[in-house]
Amino acid sequence: xxxxxxxxxxxxxxxxxxxxxxxxxxxxxxxxxxxxxxxxxxxxxxxxxxxxxxxxxxxxxxxxxxxxxxxxxxxxxxxxxxxxxxxxxxxxxxxxxxxxxxxxxxxxxxxxxxxxxxxxxxxxxxxxxxxxxxxxxxxxxxxxxxxxxxxxxxxxxxxxxxxxxxxxxxxxxxxxxxxxxxxxxxxxxxxxxxxxxxxxxxxxxxxxxxxxxx
Amino acid sequence: xxxxxxxxxxxxxxxxxxxxxxxxxxxxxxxxxxxxxxxxxxxxxxxxxxxxxxxxxxxxxxxxxxxxxxxxxxxxxxxxxxxxxxxxxxxxxxxxxxxxxxxxxxxxxxxxxxxxxxxxxxxxxxxxxxxxxxxxxxxxxxxxxxxxxxxxxxxxxxxxxxxxxxxxxxxxxxxxxxxxxxxxxxxxxxxxxxxxxxxxxxxxxxxxxxxxxx
Numbered sequence: 001x002x003x004x005x006x007x008x009x010x011x012x013x014x015x016x017x018x019x020x021x022x023x024x025x026x027x028x029x030x031x032x033x034x035x036x037x038x039x040x041x042x043x044x045x046x047x048x049x050x051x052x053x054x055x056x057x058x059x060x061x062x063x064x065x066x067x068x069x070x071x072x073x074x075x076x077x078x079x080x081x082x083x084x085x086x087x088x089x090x091x092x093x094x095x096x097x098x099x100x101x102x103x104x105x106x107x108x109x110x111x112x113x114x115x116x117x118x119x120x121x122x123x124x125x126x127x128x129x130x131x132x133x134x135x136x137x138x139x140x141x142x143x144x145x146x147x148x149x150x151x152x153x154x155x156x157x158x159x160x161x162x163x164x165x166x167x168x169x170x171x172x173x174x175x176x177x178x179x180x181x182x183x184x185x186x187x188x189x190x191x192x193x194x195x196x197x198x199x200x201x202x203x204x205x206x207x208x209x210x211x212x213x214x
Numbered sequence: 215x216x217x218x219x220x221x222x223x224x225x226x227x228x229x230x231x232x233x234x235x236x237x238x239x240x241x242x243x244x245x246x247x248x249x250x251x252x253x254x255x256x257x258x259x260x261x262x263x264x265x266x267x268x269x270x271x272x273x274x275x276x277x278x279x280x281x282x283x284x285x286x287x288x289x290x291x292x293x294x295x296x297x298x299x300x301x302x303x304x305x306x307x308x309x310x311x312x313x314x315x316x317x318x319x320x321x322x323x324x325x326x327x328x329x330x331x332x333x334x335x336x337x338x339x340x341x342x343x344x345x346x347x348x349x350x351x352x353x354x355x356x357x358x359x360x361x362x363x364x365x366x367x368x369x370x371x372x373x374x375x376x377x378x379x380x381x382x383x384x385x386x387x388x389x390x391x392x393x394x395x396x397x398x399x400x401x402x403x404x405x406x407x408x409x410x411x412x413x414x415x416x417x418x419x420x421x422x423x424x425x426x427x428x
Binding site for chain 2: 001082125127128129130131132136148150153157158163164166167168169170171183184185187188189191192193196199203204206207209210213
């Protein structure tokens with residue numbers, strides 16, 4: 001029986017190369033109740049990018065107005081451009097029972113956990129089985145230079161140091177098993193009593209049935 | 215990767231006829247990390263019952279000593295006999311990473327939630343899809359008289375009124391789906407960071423790997 005429920009915010013963080021993107025992609029493909037969070041940015045659209053699909057493209061002023069009015073769930077500046085998640089579409093999604101997946105670093109995770117939507121947050125940190133394996137995965141992608149790989153490795157040590165801020169931790173030594181674990185987490189979190197808004201009405205119906213029997 | 219973890223106490227409550235026993239049985243059969251909690255009782259063993267298997271058989275004095283020394287996780291008096299769960303074997307089980315399943319009513323559930331093991335508790339309430347369905351299931355068992363069924367129905371209304379004290383609520387309109395949901399809950403709860411005691415050592419190992427690289 002599918003009772004009405006509030007959606008959850010699934011925060012997925014990990015050092016790059018630990019398999020977070022693959023896990024996100026699989027969950028989004030296999031679970032039609034989960035949507036990906038679309039970020040806003042002040043950088044210019046690249047060829048082929050569409051407003052509202054890759055990003056919501058905003059002027060610096062629009063972006064700052066949103067931040068100042070509390071309209072951003074999280075935001076950060078990267079190489080002079082702002083990136084962030086507008087609050088309103090996320091609120092609408094979870095009110096209608098959709099879950100929203102966030103692929104963010106520990107700083108984004110902290111901001112979302114401290115936001116007005118903190119009750120809806122389910123945070124998952126993905127660890128690599130070893131650092132050697134992490135490096136091997138980054139090198140195998142073949143898309144990054146040795147310098148970029150070295151930079152990501154330095155960053156990963158900092159990212160990993162925040163593992164204990166997350167509700168759940170997965171060690172991704174087998175991507176099928178990690179996906180299964182992530183799906184169990186999502187399924188269980190949806191079943192939490194406090195999230196299933198339809199339960200109160202459902203139990204009232206049971207009570208009415210008892211009364212009608214007497 | 216299976217890191218060391220503390221076990222969980224799975225509290226399963228429901229009005230009789232909602233399918234709790236079937237769910238317990240399936241989880242115990244299919245998941246070798248879950249064991250059933252063996253109760254202690256002051257009633258006499260029946261033919262074929264074995265101490266430590268169906269029950270731990272105790273004298274009234276032994277039982278009361280355990281209660282008074284805080285050695286009982288929960289207990290109740292039923293028709294002049296005491297029934298309860300000794301704390302020590304449950305503590306040993308969860309320390310070694312085993313999960314313990316409790317098939318208890320809301321009063322037993324409350325006592326376990328308020329016990330020294332409260333951190334390990336995961337409580338699940340199973341609701342029937344309707345009261346008519348509940349009655350039909352009780353009648354279909356064929357093992358109880360009309361009076362007993364009527365008594366259970368009266369009791370079920372009281373039991374159901376405690377649904378909101380549980381972490382998770384399942385509506386059992388399809389036992390396969392309810393089992394799948396229960397298994398997702400168990401799997402997710404095992405992955406909670408705070409329960410996976412092996413994580414701290416594992417992350418220290420990753421840190422040592424970084425340091426060795428420099």
